[in-house]
Amino acid sequence: MEVGFLGLGIMGKAMSINLLRRGFKVTVWNRTLSKCDELVEHGASIGETPAAVVKKCKYTIAMLSDPSAAQSVVFDKDGVLEQISTGKGYIDMSTVDAETSLKISEAIKAKGGDFLEAPVSGSKKPAEDGQLVILAAGDKALYEEILPAFDVLGKKSFYLGEVGNGAKMKLVVNMIMGSMMNAFSEGLTLAERSGLDPGTLLDVLDLGAISNGMFKLKGPTMLKNNYSPAFPLKHQQKDMRLALALGDENAVPMPVAAAANEAFKKARSLGLGDLDFSAVHETLKALDHST
Numbered sequence: 236m237e238v239g240f241l242g243l244g245i246m247g248k249a250m251s252i253n254l255l256r257r258g259f260k261v262t263v264w265n266r267t268l269s270k271c272d273e274l275v276e277h278g279a280s281i282g283e284t285p286a287a288v289v290k291k292c293k294y295t296i297a298m299l300s301d302p303s304a305a306q307s308v309v310f311d312k313d314g315v316l317e318q319i320s321t322g323k324g325y326i327d328m329s330t331v332d333a334e335t336s337l338k339i340s341e342a343i344k345a346k347g348g349d350f351l352e353a354p355v356s357g358s359k360k361p362a363e364d365g366q367l368v369i370l371a372a373g374d375k376a377l378y379e380e381i382l383p384a385f386d387v388l389g390k391k392s393f394y395l396g397e398v399g400n401g402a403k404m405k406l407v408v409n410m411i412m413g414s415m416m417n418a419f420s421e422g423l424t425l426a427e428r429s430g431l432d433p434g435t436l437l438d439v440l441d442l443g444a445i446s447n448g449m450f451k452l453k454g455p456t457m458l459k460n461n462y463s464p465a466f467p468l469k470h471q472q473k474d475m476r477l478a479l480a481l482g483d484e485n486a487v488p489m490p491v492a493a494a495a496n497e498a499f500k501k502a503r504s505l506g507l508g509d510l511d512f513s514a515v516h517e518t519l520k521a522l523d524h525s526t
């Protein structure tokens with residue numbers, strides 16, 4: 236199977252390497268074109284523009300930072316829309332809001348193409364290991380056709396119906412995750428400041444009802460102040476912002492998520508946006524606790 240891949244950040248790089256390893260022919264494009272070189276070493280071809288990739292490939296997957304990037308790659312000069320046509324499918328796996336996804340879907344369909352949104356749960360390591368959870372919605376026939384690629388990229392794919400449902404599901408999941416990360420971070424800090432060993436807190440948490448993969452993975456690195464980015468904090472804050480907007484639309488009060496969003500914004504203001512989202516922990520350390 237031949238696929239195009241737009242966006243070679245942390246996730247897109249790992250995902251396109253997986254496709255190449257499993258025998259897919261992959262044509263890649265990235266805004267910073269030099270990032271394509273490593274993929275060429277793994278057997279990829281390069282497309283000079285998103286339009287060139289779509290022209291060459293029946294299916295094109297995108298994994299881009301945010302709504303603005305996702306729209307730019309489709310609507311700008313040399314973008315996806317210039318070459319999408321009947322018989323071609325566009326699969327956007329970026330985390331965006333439902334409105335962005337719908338706008339892209341309508342434009343692709345107006346040109347005769349098929350569209351699927353397919354954001355993912357799981358971070359850098361699951362992307363490297365082909366263990367993502369795929370939250371797809373949109374054209375059902377395209378979903379069936381692209382399943383061989385999803386089976387390489389993920390451990391489970393959900394088909395959630397109409398465009399927008401994938402985006403919404405992803406935002407709900409990440410809203411919960413971002414809120415949990417803040418509670419976890421406060422707990423680690425409270426344990427330490429009140430004279431407990433935070434390492435022992437990790438052991439206690441792991442044996443109880445709130446044991447989870449995120450605490451297990453991030454706890455030890457947070458205690459070492461290691462925030463090497465798997466999921467960049469600026470993207471987590473974007474997801475909190477988009478989830479809060481979804482809450483506004485549906486009149487759902489979300490005071491916990493709103494407070495978590497403020498903490499991520501604070502972290503961004505401290506210049507921590509490119510670090511892992513667990514670096515929100517640093518916002519607590521930055522507070523004066525001398526009295």
Ligand SMILES: NC(=O)C1=CN([C@@H]2O[C@H](COP(=O)(O)OP(=O)(O)OC[C@H]3O[C@@H](n4cnc5c(N)ncnc54)[C@H](OP(=O)(O)O)[C@@H]3O)[C@@H](O)[C@H]2O)C=CC1
Nearest residue numbers: 242243244245246266267299300304330358359465466470
């Ligand atoms: N990292 C993670 O754990 C996870 C991330 N996600 C989501 O996946 C998406 C990608 O995340 P991730 O790979 O971590 O992000 P990165 O920041 O590592 O990569 C972002 C990608 O988007 C491209 N990009 C940014 N702005 C533009 C633009 N205006 N036009 C064209 N391309 C642009 C970047 O290009 P360039 O190289 O030129 O900057 C890069 O390829 C995001 O929506 C994120 O929320 C979902 C699940 C997990």
Ligand SMILES: O=CCCC(=O)O
Nearest residue numbers: 330356357358409466
């Ligand atoms: O969007 C990023 C999600 C990260 C994760 O699921 O661990």
